[in-house]
Amino acid sequence: MNTRVSESVIIVGAGVIGLSLAWLLARAGRPVVVFDKAEAGQGASHAAAGMLAACTELEPGEEWLLSLNRRSQQLWPTFAAELESASGIAVDLREEGTLHVALNADEQGKLRHHLALQEKADLPVEWLSPAEVRAREPFLANATGAIWSPQDHQVDNRKLAAALRVAAPRAGAVVHEHTPVDKIVVADGRITGIEAGGAFHPASVVVLAAGAWSRSIGGLTQETRPPVRPVKGQMLALSMPADAPLLRHVVWAAGIYLVPRVDGRLIVGATAEERGFDGSITAGGVLSLLQNAWRALPGIEELPLIETWTGFRPGSRDDAPILGEGPVEGLVYATGHHRNGILQTPVTADIVSRLILEGARDPLAEPYAFGRFK
The missing domain is CATH 3.30.9.10 (D-Amino Acid Oxidase, subunit A, domain 2)
Known part of the structure; x- marks a missing residue:
């Protein structure tokens, strides 16, 4: 088997979560292909307000989200500066x-x-x-x-999406717009790729980052479908x-x-x-x-x-993100961010990219694992 194909990562969803992850993976030399049913960055990423409000948005019962949100706040200045340098587009972090x-x-x-x-x-x-x-x-x-x-603080989410749409391909990621994923393919208990556009696309890892549409992707079973x-x-x-x-x-x-x-x-x-x-x-x-x-x-x-x-x-189901591995080898979740998708973009990209590149399981992500819903 071609080594590059066997290492390939497919990301389902080209919002800011999927594109930021594609950017970091491609920048590290990993082959990455992103699929989206519409235009990249035009879903929830386009509709958001861009607030990075970890403190203001704290609500009773959501204290467990603070560590994740506060880490992402800390990552934002460096993330924004590097993205602006890579894309040539200002994201207006204020x-x-x-x-x-x-x-x-x-x-x-x-x-x-x-x-x-x-x-x-x-x-x-x-x-x-x-x-x-x-x-x-x-x-x-x-x-x-x-x-x-x-x-x-705040960032212009539409400029953020535009910058990622430039930076990810520049780093080597391939982005397929208007190409819905028909099915995630599993064989012998592990991911082998996806079906999209009438063709099979092999991959060793598939990241589910399709936002509110994540549960409707074909090939997901009751065991693997996220409650989003x-x-x-x-x-x-x-x-x-x-x-x-x-x-x-x-x-x-x-x-x-x-x-x-x-x-x-x-x-x-x-x-x-x-x-x-x-x-x-x-x-x-x-x-x-x-x-x-x-x-x-x-x-x-x-x-x-x-x-x-x-x-x-x-x-x-609990309005917190779903991050990391699931019950099928090679299937990784980066979805369910609810109202914090823009805020949590840098920390999600960091946690999931290190998991894929190094096998690193960040303890910060443990509370947000898919398995908590079982």
Whole structure:
């Protein structure tokens, strides 16, 4: 058998998770082929807001995700710099931090409770007075206080996907767009490749990185099918003057987050709906987003509405990622990232690439193994 063929890795899914893994593997000299049913980077990677909000997004019962999320935050600056160098495309990693604001006494009480959870987890956050909030963001509505998360940053997820789409092939990866994988092929208890485009493609490793579509790939059995579902999110974008934006930090408020981009776009998101793959934009979804955004930032009523869209977060049964080996030799999982796909991109690529290249099993990934669902 051709040694290069026997070493080949096939990645199912060309979102930022699949492309970042392809980039690292190809850069290390491993033959890599990526397949996607649509255009690379145009699924959840395109729809996301790009927040790297490990501290702000902490919720009760999700403390076990912190170690993974915080490691990925630490990896992001180097990952972004190396990707920009490899692709020639800026990904706009912005490090202004995040404000989580309260707009009345009830919200302040809830936010103080959230602050206590964050402080118990020893996160780098602090409480800001109304005057301190105004000093940072003068166009916000009158806030009664806010949690300041100086290490929760943002990246332009669409530029990230574009940069990976350049960097991975430059490193040697082959990317097949508009080529759905019909079947993952298993023989004698191990992966032998995939069927796509009417042909068999051999590989020693197949990585399942198809996001919300991961469970629908042919050839998966009840034993190997990941419990991943689509969680619909409706979002919209407004246009701010790039030289005089209404907002400079990522801002969270009740029912909303606001993410300002370098080019003046203001990303407003997002709903969370268990609606399957229903991609419709609804009046209620847009109304809810605009009402909550206006309540936090009244000046948006003068801004042009330039885009609306939907995306499908890949939610696992416990809304945590599925990383590493499964019950079939050669099948590796990198899916189920739910709302943290952009944040967890560097750590996922690092953990899974080292597993494939070196057989290294990072203890950090153990809680997120496929076997936890059995």
